[in-house]
Amino acid sequence: MIRLLELPVRLPRLAPSCTGIATMLLAMATMISPAEAQRTWTITGEQFFATVQAAAPGDVLLVSGEVYAFPPQTIRKPLSIHGLPGAKFNAAIGLTIDGIPAGQTFVIQGFEMSGWLNVKACAGPVLLADLFQSNPILASVRMSIESSFDVSLTRCAMVNCAIAVSGSSVTFSDCAITAPSIGNRATTPPTPAIATLGSFVRFSRTRLTGGSSQYSTPGPYPAILAASSSLRVSGRECVLTAGSSPFAAMSAIEGDSTLTLDPAATLTPSGGAPAISAAMQVLSRAHPTTSVALSPIGGVTSVRLHGLAGRPGMLFVGLPGLPESIPGFFGELRIAQPIAVASGVLDANGELSISFAVSADPILRSLTLRWQGLAGDGTRPIWAEPSTVSHN
Numbered sequence: 001m002i003r004l005l006e007l008p009v010r011l012p013r014l015a016p017s018c019t020g021i022a023t024m025l026l027a028m029a030t031m032i033s034p035a036e037a038q039r040t041w042t043i044t045g046e047q048f049f050a051t052v053q054a055a056a057p058g059d060v061l062l063v064s065g066e067v068y069a070f071p072p073q074t075i076r077k078p079l080s081i082h083g084l085p086g087a088k089f090n091a092a093i094g095l096t097i098d099g100i101p102a103g104q105t106f107v108i109q110g111f112e113m114s115g116w117l118n119v120k121a122c123a124g125p126v127l128l129a130d131l132f133q134s135n136p137i138l139a140s141v142r143m144s145i146e147s148s149f150d151v152s153l154t155r156c157a158m159v160n161c162a163i164a165v166s167g168s169s170v171t172f173s174d175c176a177i178t179a180p181s182i183g184n185r186a187t188t189p190p191t192p193a194i195a196t197l198g199s200f201v202r203f204s205r206t207r208l209t210g211g212s213s214q215y216s217t218p219g220p221y222p223a224i225l226a227a228s229s230s231l232r233v234s235g236r237e238c239v240l241t242a243g244s245s246p247f248a249a250m251s252a253i254e255g256d257s258t259l260t261l262d263p264a265a266t267l268t269p270s271g272g273a274p275a276i277s278a279a280m281q282v283l284s285r286a287h288p289t290t291s292v293a294l295s296p297i298g299g300v301t302s303v304r305l306h307g308l309a310g311r312p313g314m315l316f317v318g319l320p321g322l323p324e325s326i327p328g329f330f331g332e333l334r335i336a337q338p339i340a341v342a343s344g345v346l347d348a349n350g351e352l353s354i355s356f357a358v359s360a361d362p363i364l365r366s367l368t369l370r371w372q373g374l375a376g377d378g379t380r381p382i383w384a385e386p387s388t389v390s391h392n
Helices: 018-032 045-054 362-366
Strands: 040-044 060-064 066-068 073-075 080-083 088-090 095-098 106-109 112-120 126-129 141-146 151-154 157-159 161-166 169-173 176-178 194-197 200-204 207-209 224-227 230-234 239-241 253-255 258-261 266-268 281-284 289-293 300-306 312-324 333-345 351-357 368-376 381-383 387-390
Touching: 040 045, 045 060, 045 066, 060 362, 080 362, 112 126, 126 387, 151 387, 161 176, 169 289, 169 387, 289 368, 289 387, 300 312, 300 368, 312 351, 333 351, 333 368
Parallel strands: 040 060, 060 080, 066 088, 073 095, 080 106, 088 112, 095 112, 106 126, 112 141, 126 151, 141 161, 151 169, 157 176, 161 194, 169 200, 176 207, 194 224, 200 230, 207 239, 224 253, 230 258, 239 266, 258 281
Antiparallel strands: 289 300, 300 351, 312 333, 312 368, 368 381, 368 387
């Protein structure tokens, strides 16, 4: 069993009430971004890039209407950018997030997205949350993530979307991404949903679909195409589906990388291909996950640890931190100065959950949090895949 006393001494053993959690988060936000040092800008899309130039690191931008990034634009300062209801972000031929320094965080959240979005050379955490794109005929999304240490995509739902990751550490949680296909009136050729090169990429509670083709050339693509990378697919909610074609078969995961695969995940190849290509090195391991049903400020947020029913578990919260391996534990702790907020036994559904009211103080929009569970599997404790969030 996992008990608080069995954790490394350096981990805090605070387990506040649900009311105490809300107070604690507000105190964290105040310490990190005191009100006199952090400004909130409420702007329209037309004012966006002028405001970015005027804003100070750590400022919050609340954006209505449509942002149109033409010509290509680059943001080089840590900001929290939140789309108000109905906001759109047309990255046209390019928006680049470049060089966010270690210890500082960039957030873009809550937009209908189209165009090209690039993240490059970021040492500090980058959070892309609640981005969606629902019209594959009129728009597409291309993302590239290069040489960046801690990028999280959370609750993003996009069709006609392709994401390339190179030399980076990236986490996808609660996302649904469908790659471009030919034969459905898409204007771009088919691709994998995710292509990786020399990266560590984690998929938690995520659905990916590779590009399909009605023609012999180009053929279908896998959900993930991985070269010289390390992949981790966690949770029974992970569903990876290969693209299809009348002329060729395709695996759900292709490449020459290492893969830690939760046996509860669903992999669907096409045309009789194996689920995973033969060149992949596969380790089968059930891996717990963490999910957050996020509310706007003033609402109620729920956090869940998902794992094996009847096993002990804990929930932690804190600021995003560098991955840290702890002897005797599987996985990595990814919270700086973690605070334990709940402990117990996972219920019959394999869940340990808490809910709490979120303060209506707008300073919370400047706070990026990482929630992470810890669960037992009968042999040793496992750090769950985390969920990184920012309240809108």
